[in-house]
Amino acid sequence: MFSKEESKQLREQFWTSFGKSFPRKWILYNTGLKGLSLKFHFDTKTALVALDLEDDLEKRIGYWEKLLALKSILTSEYVPNAKFEEIYFLQNGKEISRIYVEFSKKVSIHNKSSWQVTMEFLNDSMLKFESFYTEYKDVIKA
Numbered sequence: 001m002f003s004k005e006e007s008k009q010l011r012e013q014f015w016t017s018f019g020k021s022f023p024r025k026w027i028l029y030n031t032g033l034k035g036l037s038l039k040f041h042f043d044t045k046t047a048l049v050a051l052d053l054e055d056d057l058e059k060r061i062g063y064w065e066k067l068l069a070l071k072s073i074l075t076s077e078y079v080p081n082a083k084f085e086e087i088y089f090l091q092n093g094k095e096i097s098r099i100y101v102e103f104s105k106k107v108s109i110h111n112k113s114s115w116q117v118t119m120e121f122l123n124d125s126m127l128k129f130e131s132f133y134t135e136y137k138d139v140i141k142a
C-alpha cells in the first residue's frame with residue numbers, strides 16, 4: 001500500500017517518463033471545440049484514452065450525434081474497439097459523454113513493470129484518436 005505522497009510521486013514519475021519516451025505535442029484540450037477534449041487516464045486499475053464531451057447538454061448532444069454518425073469510420077479505420085457511452089459518470093459524479101478505449105490487461109500506475117506496455121498503449125491509442133479528430137474536426141464542428 002502506498003501513502004498519498006508515494007502515490008503522487010509515482011504518478012508524476014509515470015507522466016514525466018511518458019513525456020520523455022513519447023515526446024509530442026498532443027491536442028488534448030486544444031481541440032478548438034469548447035467542451036470537447038482528448039484525455040489520457042491511468043490509475044491503479046485501468047488505463048484509457050478518451051474523447052470527452054463536457055459542455056452544456058445541448059452542445060454535448062449536438063457533438064454526440066455527429067460522432068455517432070462517424071462511428072463506423074472511427075471503429076473501422078481508427079479505433080476498432082472504441083466504446084461509446086452517451087452517459088458516463090466521472091469519479092467526481094459529473095456526467096459527460098465519452099468515447100474511449102481501455103487497456104485490457106491488468107495494469108497499475110503503482111506497478112512500474114506495467115508502465116512500458118501502458119505507455120505504448122496510451123501513445124498508440126491517442127495517435128489514432130488524434131488522427132480521427134484531425135480528419136473529421138470540420139464535420140464535428142459543423
